[in-house]
Amino acid sequence: MDKKRRKNNLTYKEMDNAQKTNTLYTVSELINTYDRCGISSKKFQFLKDYGVGYFLKHKFEGLSITIFDVLFEKDLRIEGATSRDFLEMSFLIEGEQIIRIDGISKDLIYESQECYLLYLERIKGSISYHKRKRLKEVKVRMSKEFIKRHRLDEEYNILETHSLLKLKENFLKPLCSKTQNILTEILIDKRNGLLKRLFLESKVLELVALKLEDTSKQSKTNHITATDHIVKKLYNIQHLISSDLSKQYSIHDLSRRVGINDFILKKEFKELFGKTIFEYATELRMNKARQLLLHSKKPIYEISELVGYKNSTHFTAAFKKIEGITPKKYRTKLSSENNLS
Known part of the structure; x- marks a missing residue:
């Protein structure tokens, strides 16, 4: 990881000094909101000083789906902390992030065409982005209520096997073709209201199923020699x-x-x-x-x-x-x- 300590002429020290107190909501403005049939959808546009693009957030019944599509104008660091435990899936279609989590010594470099499934327990940290790099990401958060409702923890013990504290750094995986097809469906979908809610919930469950299937296969197959x-x-x-x-x-x-x-x-x-x-x-x-x-x-x-x-x-x-x-x-x-x- 040391050889990646400088990207686009930006060092970690410089990242530390760049926009320390930013959150997503301090670098963007709400431009559209839509509430219907129990689903809340809000679209935020990034302020011109920070980037050209948006993030779109859908929330309903213990499920949150956020879609990012932005080209950053400056190096940016977003800080935050979670007050609840949740299961998170992220799919980085394009871009690069430097993730820092309190309690984990090494910074994590999250790159284009990678994804993860993690159970996060009240963490605190930051995500840093590079200027002139496009970010295209789909991020899903599932509450404990959502996990219980769909019995996601009964057979696969998902909260333990995918706990950040247990996995530490070995949780980034490449995007497979089936996952990319589902992400494309999510990105181009134009539904609203109840249809949007049913569609998103079904696609999230498909993505979870693929991740669990992949985990199950890896535990049964021989060690793959490829780096x-x-x-x-x-x-x-x-x-x-x-x-x-x-x-x-x-x-x-x-x-x-x-x-x-x-x-x-x-x-x-x-x-x-x-x-x-x-x-x-x-x-x-x-x-x-x-x-x-x-x-x-x-x-x-x-x-x-x-x-x-x-x-x-x-x-x-x-x-x-x-x-x-x-x-x-x-x-x-x-x-x-x-x-x-």
Whole structure:
């Protein structure tokens, strides 16, 4: 961590002297508020001296979701303390933060494309941001009442296994593709009132389920040899593949994009995800193909292009190898079964 002690010509000492007493509400102004069906939504715009952008906060029944999107104009340090215990998830889509927590000796550098799930017990500390760096983050806080209502602590003992005091520094994880897809849904959603509340609660529970599933898998699998730096790049590869299935990437293309040797990329990807890059991509393509065959009237040649096959004959051969029948027969079979039911 010492090698990261200077970023953008800013030292920790300089951070200490920058905006010591700021809170989010002293560097922003309320520009919009909306209360309906038990959900309160407030949008704050950052003051021009501090940055260009906003943060949006939704609150209801023990759940708080805050979305940040801002480009800071100056180095900024936000201080605060919590009066209650809560479970917190953060997803840093873009940006960098230096987090200091009283009682933990080392500063934590929280970087783009990372996330965490933590149980926080009345902590005090600060978060520092760098000027000319965009911050895009989704932060979720769940009260003990919310945790109890959804029985989140019954099977996984979530409050103990994800306690900050227990985990100390080893809690930052890369963003996986499924998580990024859910975050995208949250960021583009335009619902209000009851629909917004139901939507946000369901998405938060999806995100919690993914984190618990990931924790469970890690406890059962062998130790992954890749360093944290490489693991982060592997998740970037996973997201790159899944975000646009119409594109086919060679191993060489992928290795160049993230700066990993071809051999290491293939070896570590299989170690982390339990399948080769080709197997992973093919599984995603066939899953999407099944959905399109069942829920759309698109012709086979168009579906083949959407899932990354320029030649529909190659798509048909690949599909038949997995399903045992051609895409056309698969669609006909499912249609007849649905009609009978």
